[in-house]
Amino acid sequence: SQELLEAGRRAYELDREHVFHSWQAQGPFKPMTIVKTEGSYVWDGEGTRMIDLSSQLVNTNIGHQHPRVVAAIQEQAAQICTIAPQHVNTARSEAARLIAERTPGDLNHIFFTNGGADAVEHAVRMARLHTGRHKVLSAYRSYHGGTQLAVNITGDPRRFDSDYSSEGVVHFMPAYTYRSYFGSETPEQETERALRHLEDMMVLEGPKNIAAIILETVPGTAGIYAPPPGYLAGVRALADRYGIIYIADEVMAGFGRTGQWFAVENYDVTPDLLTFAKGVNSGYVPLGGVAISDAIFETFRDRAYQGGLTYSGHPLAAAAAVATIGAMTDEHMVENAERLGREIIGPRLQEFKAKHPSVGDVRGLGCFWAIELVKNRETREPMAAYGGSSPEMNQVVAAIKAAGVLPFNNFNRIHVVPALNIPDELLIQALDVVDRALTIADGFVTG
Numbered sequence: 001s002q003e004l005l006e007a008g009r010r011a012y013e014l015d016r017e018h019v020f021h022s023w024q025a026q027g028p029f030k031p032m033t034i035v036k037t038e039g040s041y042v043w044d045g046e047g048t049r050m051i052d053l054s055s056q057l058v059n060t061n062i063g064h065q066h067p068r069v070v071a072a073i074q075e076q077a078a079q080i081c082t083i084a085p086q087h088v089n090t091a092r093s094e095a096a097r098l099i100a101e102r103t104p105g106d107l108n109h110i111f112f113t114n115g116g117a118d119a120v121e122h123a124v125r126m127a128r129l130h131t132g133r134h135k136v137l138s139a140y141r142s143y144h145g146g147t148q149l150a151v152n153i154t155g156d157p158r159r160f161d162s163d164y165s166s167e168g169v170v171h172f173m174p175a176y177t178y179r180s181y182f183g184s185e186t187p188e189q190e191t192e193r194a195l196r197h198l199e200d201m202m203v204l205e206g207p208k209n210i211a212a213i214i215l216e217t218v219p220g221t222a223g224i225y226a227p228p229p230g231y232l233a234g235v236r237a238l239a240d241r242y243g244i245i246y247i248a249d250e251v252m253a254g255f256g257r258t259g260q261w262f263a264v265e266n267y268d269v270t271p272d273l274l275t276f277a278k279g280v281n282s283g284y285v286p287l288g289g290v291a292i293s294d295a296i297f298e299t300f301r302d303r304a305y306q307g308g309l310t311y312s313g314h315p316l317a318a319a320a321a322v323a324t325i326g327a328m329t330d331e332h333m334v335e336n337a338e339r340l341g342r343e344i345i346g347p348r349l350q351e352f353k354a355k356h357p358s359v360g361d362v363r364g365l366g367c368f369w370a371i372e373l374v375k376n377r378e379t380r381e382p383m384a385a386y387g388g389s390s391p392e393m394n395q396v397v398a399a400i401k402a403a404g405v406l407p408f409n410n411f412n413r414i415h416v417v418p419a420l421n422i423p424d425e426l427l428i429q430a431l432d433v434v435d436r437a438l439t440i441a442d443g444f445v446t447g
């Protein structure tokens with residue numbers, strides 16, 4: 001309606017005057033206005049309807065404005081908007097039960113945070129207190145959050161400007177078959193070599209000082225490069241051998257994104273701590289947390305855990321989680337995510353790779369896929385350098401948006417990360433748009 005668009009224009013002016021945005025040079029930034037959202041659609045400041053292929057920051061796993069979750073937030077607001085974390089609250093208790101029932105193994109205890117970064121902070125703190133050690137091993141090409149410790153644990157360029165106060169944080173090379181650091185030509189080789197490297201890192205850093213290894217189960221923003229077969233089982237075994245806590249960061253990969261409730265289930269491993277956020281309630285109200293094993297819980301049975309937040313287990317966020325998990329379960333969204341990956345996204349991306357010379361690699365599972373664009377398939381020279389954008393990538397992304405699809409893109413990659421309940425025909429329509437934009441990318445291929 002005209003009123004919505006008018007309000008959107010006013011909001012844009014105020015935004016440019018007063019809102020300080022994340023990760024941006026404030027001057028040239030031209031944010032997109034969103035005036036309405038529903039299911040897998042968003043409407044921009046001109047009132048144009050777009051298919052949301054990004055799930056925003058890969059968090060709206062159930063799509064926008066799911067009526068069951070909106071109603072649950074409204075009902076909770078009418079009852080108890082907020083209560084301090086030391087008091088028992090029905091929404092929080094239920095959310096903890098539903099999460100603990102779905103996490104693998106004995107991850108039976110839930111500490112709630114406001115989002116993913118603080119979940120990572122607390123997981124590391126718990127690991128340090130539990131082991132009495134201080135070092136943390138983390139992979140390059142990873143993202144773990146924007147707070148001081150989390151951004152230092154992160155292995156991507158967002159760390160560079162804050163790369164201090166990172167006492168004990170040590171980075172290692174991940175298993176990443178397409179751009180192997182170990183010269184591997186097969187996933188099996190990559191697993192073996194990456195694990196040998198990781199064990200070397202542990203030994204050289206002194207296992208008695210290493211509290212934790214943290215890994216995104218399937219690294220997300222860094223490129224949705226799923227671990228090669230056996231890698232995570234190997235990580236689990238190394239962690240056990242050296243008494244190191246294994247933290248699985250499932251902030252992006254968790255809650256159905258990979259076609260399982262938690263991504264570790266795809267690899268039959270159980271971490272000691274698992275961090276979550278985003279999909280836990282689709283981001284309708286900020287929420288994150290750490291799922292804690294029985295053994296680590298025991299450390300804090302008689303010893304106070306020195307950590308907390310005013311909004312830990314906030315009732316509005318917890319009620320949204322209860323309704324989200326309920327909707328995901330009743331509407332079989334996790335199973336649907338697996339099907340969409342297997343039947344629609346995977347085959348279509350393979351087709352892209354076969355017909356578009358600009359497509360260097362496609363990979364993923366469930367509703368979690370990346371298309372890696374290259375200028376040259378032989379050299380694998382990326383369409384945008386690590387840590388940057390390029391006029392070529394900008395043109396491809398602009399073409400996708402102009403055709404009515406909101407993509408998630410990073411460096412030389414376009415990610416296909418829709419809601420787990422996106423209707424098949426909308427997904428196919430969005431992939432048709434990406435297909436056409438890749439023809440533009442093909443024009444930039446030099447090799």
Ligand code: PLP
Nearest residue numbers: 115116117143144145251252277
């Ligand atoms: N960990 C992973 C794997 C993430 O993808 C993110 C955010 O994208 C975070 C942690 C940080 O979460 P938040 O932005 O909620 O602090």
